[in-house]
Amino acid sequence: MPFNIGPGELIIVLIIALIVVGPGKLPDVGSALGKSIREFRKAATDVKETTNLDAPAPAPAPVPAPAPVVETSDTGSASASA
Numbered sequence: 001m002p003f004n005i006g007p008g009e010l011i012i013v014l015i016i017a018l019i020v021v022g023p024g025k026l027p028d029v030g031s032a033l034g035k036s037i038r039e040f041r042k043a044a045t046d047v048k049e050t051t052n053l054d055a056p057a058p059a060p061a062p063v064p065a066p067a068p069v070v071e072t073s074d075t076g077s078a079s080a081s082a
Helices: 007-021 026-050
Strands: none
Touching (some): 007 026
């Protein structure tokens, strides 16, 4: 558990919260606290991913080399050897 809170201390904190907030609003407070923690974790993860300097930059896509041009010499003359 975070902050080394044992089950006894957790029960005491929940009882104090029940007395301070009241039984009617305790579920609303718990829901709001859960949403806040979720949003904080999401923002922290986004910041960590954005500022990650160890990740290599994506390599650009390789450009295919142009096909070699083959010139054919078509002179149309045939030589006969006799």
